[in-house]
Amino acid sequence: MRVIVPGQLYDYTGGVSRLAAEGETLGAVLDDLDQHYPGLRFRVVDEQGRIRRHIRFYLNRSPATTLAHRVAPDDELLIVGALSGG
Amino acid sequence: MAILLIGTRKGGFVLETGAGRRRAQLAGPHFLGAAVNHMVLDPRDGITLLAAAKPGHLGHTVYRSTDLGEHWREASHPPAFAKAEGADPGSSVDHVFWLAPGHVDEPDVWYAGTSPPGLFRSEDSGDSWQEVAGFNAGFLPGIRQHVFDVPDGAILHSINVDPRDARRLYVGVSSGGIFESTDAGAHWRALNRGVAADFLPDPNAEVGHDPHRMALHPLAPDRLYQQNHCGVYRLDRPGDTWSRIGSALPADVGDIGFPLVLHPRDPDTLWVFPMDGSRNWPRTPPGGKPGVYRSRDGGASWQRQDGGMPRRNAWWTIKRQAFCADAGEPPGLWFGTTSGEVWGSEDAGDSWRRVCEHLPEIYAVEAA
Numbered sequence: 310m311r312v313i314v315p316g317q318l319y320d321y322t323g324g325v326s327r328l329a330a331e332g333e334t335l336g337a338v339l340d341d342l343d344q345h346y347p348g349l350r351f352r353v354v355d356e357q358g359r360i361r362r363h364i365r366f367y368l369n370r371s372p373a374t375t376l377a378h379r380v381a382p383d384d385e386l387l388i389v390g391a392l393s394g395g
Numbered sequence: 396m397a398i399l400l401i402g403t404r405k406g407g408f409v410l411e412t413g414a415g416r417r418r419a420q421l422a423g424p425h426f427l428g429a430a431v432n433h434m435v436l437d438p439r440d441g442i443t444l445l446a447a448a449k450p451g452h453l454g455h456t457v458y459r460s461t462d463l464g465e466h467w468r469e470a471s472h473p474p475a476f477a478k479a480e481g482a483d484p485g486s487s488v489d490h491v492f493w494l495a496p497g498h499v500d501e502p503d504v505w506y507a508g509t510s511p512p513g514l515f516r517s518e519d520s521g522d523s524w525q526e527v528a529g530f531n532a533g534f535l536p537g538i539r540q541h542v543f544d545v546p547d548g549a550i551l552h553s554i555n556v557d558p559r560d561a562r563r564l565y566v567g568v569s570s571g572g573i574f575e576s577t578d579a580g581a582h583w584r585a586l587n588r589g590v591a592a593d594f595l596p597d598p599n600a601e602v603g604h605d606p607h608r609m610a611l612h613p614l615a616p617d618r619l620y621q622q623n624h625c626g627v628y629r630l631d632r633p634g635d636t637w638s639r640i641g642s643a644l645p646a647d648v649g650d651i652g653f654p655l656v657l658h659p660r661d662p663d664t665l666w667v668f669p670m671d672g673s674r675n676w677p678r679t680p681p682g683g684k685p686g687v688y689r690s691r692d693g694g695a696s697w698q699r700q701d702g703g704m705p706r707r708n709a710w711w712t713i714k715r716q717a718f719c720a721d722a723g724e725p726p727g728l729w730f731g732t733t734s735g736e737v738w739g740s741e742d743a744g745d746s747w748r749r750v751c752e753h754l755p756e757i758y759a760v761e762a763a
Contacts, residue, residue: 317452348469352453355487356475363452393451 310338310382315390318353321346330386335366336376338386353388363393397721398463399729400444401737402431402759407446409464409763412729412739412750419750425464426450433716435494436463436763437520439502444763445521447491447507455490457507459521463763472523474507474515476531486511493716494521495554498561508551512542512568514580529581530566534574538585541603543570552715553609557616565611565619572604573621589637591625608655608715615662620694622655622715627667629694640694644669648681648688648699654718658743659726663693666700666720666728666744668713679710687728687744703747704738711736716759731757 312328314321322328330345332338336358343350353364358376360366366373367387368380380386396414401407406424413419425431429450437443442461449455457470479485488509497504497516507515507524512535514527526532535542542549553567562579565586572587587604595603605624612618617632620640627641627650641650644667651672658664666689670678680686686701711732718730725743732738735754740747 315452317450347471348456351473351475352456355454356477357479357485357487359487361452361454390452 310380310384310386312338312342312386312388314388317390318346318349318388321349321352331382333379334376335368335373335378335380335386338380339376363391365389365391397723397727397729397739398763399719399737400434400436400759400761400763401731401754401757402434402446402716403731403735403755403757404430405755407431407434407448407464408754410737410751412727412737414741421751422464425467426458430490431758432490432492433494433759433761435496435761437496437505439496439499443520445494445505447494449490455488457491457494457521457524468522470517470522470524474509474513474524474526476513477526486513488513489548491515492550493552493554495556498556499558501561504561506554506556506564508554508566510548510550512549512551512571514551514554514566516580527580529576529578530574530583533581534583538571538602541571541600542568543603543605545569545605553606555609555611555619557611558613559616565609567606567609567621569607570603570605570624572602573606573609586630586635587637588635589630589639590621590623590628591639593625607653610655610657612657612662614660618662618693620655620657620665622652622667624651626650627652627655627694638694640690641667643690643695644688644697645699648686649673651676651678652713653678653715654713654730656718656720656728659720659722661691664689664691665694666690666718668718668730670712678712683708683710685709685711687740687747689744700740700744701747702745703740714758716761717757719760719762721762727762729760729762731760733757 330341399410406427408423411420426448429448434446444460458467476486493508495506505517514530515524555565557563609621619630621628628637644650656666688697711734721727728740737751
């Protein structure tokens, strides 16, 4: 599936915003991303498996609020750093 | 001249303070946009520098540098609580608040204190971190009902390792109190006797106190000092009852504040920076007139030191990690303000000058 990451994660992706990842759930996709970009997962999901407070996931532009959310190979995952400036 | 490691709400900086005609040199920002609660250089090797960072969006992490911040490497396993089981939602680390090198005989050991309160240990110079289970899982649940949030969330701070014995640890929890372990963190006990807690219904409560900063003297490790929400205290071990040495401060100034600085070689000399503790606790210099107070007799008497500081209308705050001494002779003193200024004294507090301004809100100042 396609994954679009926000600027906050460019330190992990080498400045690349559009990535490819595999998995049948949102959690599996994040695990796959973490294999390629070690440390990325912990920055967006905490140690209890909760999505961090100022991170949002959108699958095909619809909110995905749990890591158990099912995904398909043709889906697009958008990760957003949500409203924590100032 | 000193090298200062400065943590701010928007990043970390390294400041070479300059001297005489030599101007201060500022390097950074490191981790721009992230709150840097603490940057600490390991005195055991003089090389390893750890920084605790919490960006606005992402989870927290810890970085490590061995070239004074030219290059950084992220911890492979930042401090994290154990995964909870069953109906327990579990805790997650919001940010690392405090970093402390371990005992000199354990050169790769570091400790970290977090918010919410947790104690963590690294045995590989800060690359991977494990819970100190005796505190987080063994002791903390028993006192959790007495742990209240302070403005940025409850924190574990003031991690002190007895230089004579790596197994003796002291920590502070705000709020919660001072706690001691004599077996490397396996078991803990409260060490709050004699400390006021005028915000609690029981003035003699065993826990629930609010230490702002606690330190033992490295050359006299039985001498402990504490700047508390309710005054300045001293404890001489093996005693277990604190004495309120802040009572000797002027009544119109009071003994409320956040930081506390010890002379690196004289256990009887310390500095505090009183803040207004009246009514709704503004925590600004009393009357807008900042001044350090020094004691040379273990807190029996105090002298005001404000030469060069603003005479009026200074309304900033000095946070608990934002005042330090360097190892010079006499020791240099350095503090950072919530308004982003760094002030210093190279004559042990007799005169002060502003070294740097226009930084973000300063959280921590440590001498490298």
